[in-house]
Amino acid sequence: MQPLTRQAELDAFCLELTSRLADDPRLALDTEFIRERTYEPVLELVQVGTADGTIALLDIPALGSLGALAPLLTDPKILKIFHAGGQDMEILTSLLGEMPQPFFDTQIAAAFSGYGTQVGYGALVQSVLKVRLSKEEGFSDWSRRPLTASMCSYAADDVRYLHSLHDRLMTRLQRRGRVSWAEEHTLRMLTAAAETTPIEDLWKKVGSKQGLSRRDLAVLQELALWRDDEARRRNKPRRTVLKDEPLVELAKRKPKTAAAVLELRAVNGVGSRQAEELVQAIQRGLEVPESEWPVVESSPPLDENGAALLELLSAVVKVRAMEEDLPPSLLAPADALRQLAIQRTPEIVGSLFSGWRGELLGEALKATLEGTLSVVWDAKQGRLACRTDSLA
Incomplete structure (x- = not known):
């Protein structure tokens, strides 16, 4: 299978694709890209497939754009099927200017179907369809041209089985009454993946900034903006361009001259121009009024009672997860559960008390906070269970 490299080929394929999608409006979709070398990830290949087994590989650098495929990706009548589609959604949304909806993520559906969280595509295909896929090209350089026959075969396999997975997983979800749960969670996860961080908030993504004062953070904010501009340029x-640790060190020390910047052992690979610009960024941060200094949103530490409550809440989650055959981490993310143990108020941690999580877990967590639910060992059933009458 050879990738499409000319827009005329893509136009002809999309005409055929439109006809096939009229019979079964589901499009299997995957991407290959490189993000380690450039400011923005570079889309190298798009793989698409239809329910009847038609597959095409789009060589995006050769084509120059998504061309006639773009309106099909945003067509609300066509279901896009991904596996672990977060990064695919991020790059496609950037190129299209909107999310390619509606969508179905087989990894998320698998988690709601009893296959565990974050199951890989190959493992899921083998478990559900009993097909073993080659892993030979899993770490290939997709910017390489020409693509080898092995790479093309590997890329085609990434969409070849998505329709069959969709059929099987939907059957399991429908049998368990979990279709709406999976849809809700998929929308939340892929929407979050497609969102971009505002440049004024880039400092929030800098690691190792614990212990910085608010004044330091104002400097860090300007340094993060400088790094973004330099990386884009x-x-x-x-x-x-500059790792997180040197940014934090500069925010702490606030050197006043380019020479002082260059003397810092943590700052490597910076030239005299960059050093001067870093000094200017530090100065801009120091000039920020106190009323505009950034604030780190952090939770207070757990006290002894809070730590004990977190263990109890975690036990309730594990019991409900076993009862529903769901991974505990999917049912209640650790950070949300910790926040509940600190705040001890359902309204503060709404994600655990709304939607499908609220349906499965909300009442049990509320009863735990009210002291009317306990976790006990059910000797007859030979398992842990939740009881709402033992403390009444």
């Missing part, structure tokens, strides 16, 4: 990933 040089078309490099942000952290290859």
Whole structure:
């Protein structure tokens, strides 16, 4: 199978694709991209497939754009099927200017179907369809041209089985009454993946900033903006321009001259121009009024009672997860559960008390906070269970 490299070929294929989608409006979709070398990830290949087994590989650098495929990706009548589609959604949304909806993520559906969280595509295909896929090209350089026959075969397999997985997983979800749960969670997860961080909030993604004062954070904010501008100018990933640790060190020390910047052992690979610009960024941060200093949103530490309550809440989650055959981490994310143990108020942690999570877990967590639910060992059933009458 050879990738499409000319827009005329893509136009002809999309005409055929439109006809096939009229019979079964589901489009299997995957992407291959490189994000380690450039400011923005570079889309190298798009794989599409239909229910009747038609597959095409789109060589995006050769084509120059998504062309006639773009309106099909945003057509609300066509279901897009991904596996672990977060990064695919991020790059496609950037190119299309909108999310390619509606969509179905087989990894998320698998979690609601009893296959565990974050199951890989190959493992899921083998478990559900009893097909063993090659892993030979899993770490290939997709910017390489020409693509080898092995790479093309690997890429085609990434969409070849998505329709069959969709059929099987939907059957399991329908049998368990979980279709709406999976849809709700997929929408939340893929929407979050497609969102971009505002440049004024880039400092929030800098690691190792614990212990910085609010004044330091104002400086860090300007340094993060400088790094973003420099990375964009040089078309490099942000952290290859300057890693997080040197940014934090500069925010702490606030050197006043380029020479002082260059003397810092943590700051490597910075030239005199960049050093001068870093000093200017530090100065801008120091000039930020106190009323505009950034604030780190952090939770207070758990006290002894809070730590005990977190263990109890976690036990309730594990019991409900076993009863529903769901991974505990899917049912209640650890950070949300910790926040509940600190705040001890359902209204503060709404994600655990709304939607499908609220349906499965909300009442049990509320009863735990009210002291009317306990976790006990059910000797007859030979398992843990929740009881709402033992403390009444």
